[in-house]
Amino acid sequence: MRARVIELRVALTGQGLDAGPMTIAWHLEREQLRAPSTSTIRRILHGANLITPEPRKRPKSSYTRFEAAQPNETWQSDFTHWRLADGTDIEILNWLDDHSRFLLSCTAHRPVTGDLVVATFLTATEQHGVPASTLTDNGRVYTARFGGGRNAFEYLLPVLGVRQKNGSPGHPQTQGKIERFHQTLKRWLAAQPAPDTLRELQAQLDRFRDHYNERRPHRGNDRRTPGDRYRATPNARPASPREGHFRIRYDHVGSNGKMSLRRAARMHHLGIGAAHRGKRVLALIDETSATVIHLDTGEILSTHTIDPTRSYWRNQQQEPGRWPGS
Template sequence: MSRGNRNRVIAHAIVDGGLTAADAAARFGISRQWASTLANRYREGGDDALEPRSRKPRRSPTRTTEGMRQRILTLRTELAGAGLDDGAESIRDRLTRAGEKAPSVSTIWRILRAEGVVIPQPQKRPRSSIIRFEAVQPNETWQSDFTHWPLADGTDVEIISWLDDHSRYLVRISAHARVTGPIVVATFTSAADTHGLPASTLTDNGMVYTTRFARGGSGPNGFETLLGRLGITQKNGSPAHPQTQGKIERFHQTLKQWLRRQPPADTIQALNQQLEHFQELYNEHRPHRAINRSTPGEAYRSLPKAEPRLRHGDEHWRVRYDTVDNVGTITIRYAGRLRHLGIGRAHAGTPVILLMNGPQTLVTARHTGELLAEHIIDPGRDYQPRKRQKPLPKEGLHVNDVPEHL
């Protein structure tokens, strides 16, 4: 007998058959209270009132409030309008960091889907099928690449970025009319001046980064020479295999998504101001899935930094910009005294980048990346002559020759 029919038999036995609630309870094996309830329901609503009622709670304490639903939709609109990640995980991060009690990622996704604001995506390659490499420490590897972007009048410019492999921290980004070898050297040394030198770099095989595929037997370029002198391992991806530099490639997608939501920049200077703002947003206000929803800045500062093999005691490389004077020297202060570093009269007036590590120096031409001089400072004398420069191997280190990639 179904529950509905059983309820009707009990109610009719009491109301129409003259049984008391106690008698019906004893006969049908139920409580007296339940027998009385069935009789009262029958008197008030007839047989329809005796059908089994839903056991669903009248109120759900975990149900997302209408206010929170609207907050989620508002955040989605704001993030999309700013060109930032606007998925369920990003929305939950924003709510949590604002001190609000956020629903789960799946709940937020269902709310977005119900409102029709989720953009369907094609089936993607399973993550488990991709072999990933990630540096263990900050400054263990910096990835670099450059991409194109138009100014308001359609002029094409190039944006070069330096990204820490471990934390995704953006150590340097800038726009230029064209990215050249000297610009690679200048942006790298500028980043190193602020964040310290990395233990290695990872780039593609563009001529601004390496000449190992150049015809004619040319030697290392300025960037390769600088890395070799500093003890920094240079890694280059396999030709026609951009996945090796996947983090910087993905970063440029994020960058362009944001730039599309900004007013077009009229000049390179204006674009660089936008990039400076983006760098702050990306590093300090945008949690990243691959680093456990931390911001790149939090991840970059959470561990000790890796360093190049070449060190002098506990000293770190320092970076300074200068110009060779008319007698072929530049002046520095070392051990409390001014010292004159010999560069050569042929380089008078040349803007240079000076790197110092204790008594060791490297001087490169700012506009060409050419290594001009090295010194070991003698504390007992004022004038410091150049060291004889040792030639470097022609080719940089291929990424597949590095132990962690074997």
């Protein structure tokens, strides 16, 4: 047993994975072995000189710990930096469920923009449902409140009934779970071959996400994997969810003043207006109508009645006929 504990410590550390006593005990149990107590495992590691003393490390008991009661009650988000083999700086954008530590999204960009925050959030909601709230820092990609006005993300959340929460400036402990997650991610990436391209880095992140969610016990989850805990209880929902079935589409108005939308295997074209060409928009589509909102201002640019028999849906806010500037 002592030899296997040491083997696991060396193997997990070499892969950039967590290799603490609790994790080692979890792996032993999965091997159908009777694991010793974590204190015994810790003594074995000390005896083999495999633990580096950290006398200045702040004790966990000194922290006030908060955890959402349900999956999707709060999603935390932040991004961190990594470098390709040639030194190119890449930003990795993450979405993490506060309750379970389930990694909802992990994507590499050069760089992260407000548009990408919206796009990755929408992709995550399509896969996992809409959260009740989000928690981020005060970065410009998440909020424009210190510069006046609102950004695209701040316009999107109220449409979905999602409450936006931002940590206090200069107080990263509020987003402590995702800050700690970044340490885990970087330790794993450091043990992998340096990627040459953005695509190679994304492939590594995809492998990490699968391992982190489904094959790694988490101390904060009572030694369950994030995936197990995320699926264990019903998900929270927004306090004021939009009624009925709907979908959302994040796009730009084309140079012809139109936006294309596929519905029931047929392509339709929404006439928004040539005056709005190039604008960033959010389209909200339900069973009977489509509403297009300008993400920079929050202005409703057009409304459209859904007619499956027609390929072109005109803007109901404009009188029929040729519009000025079109």
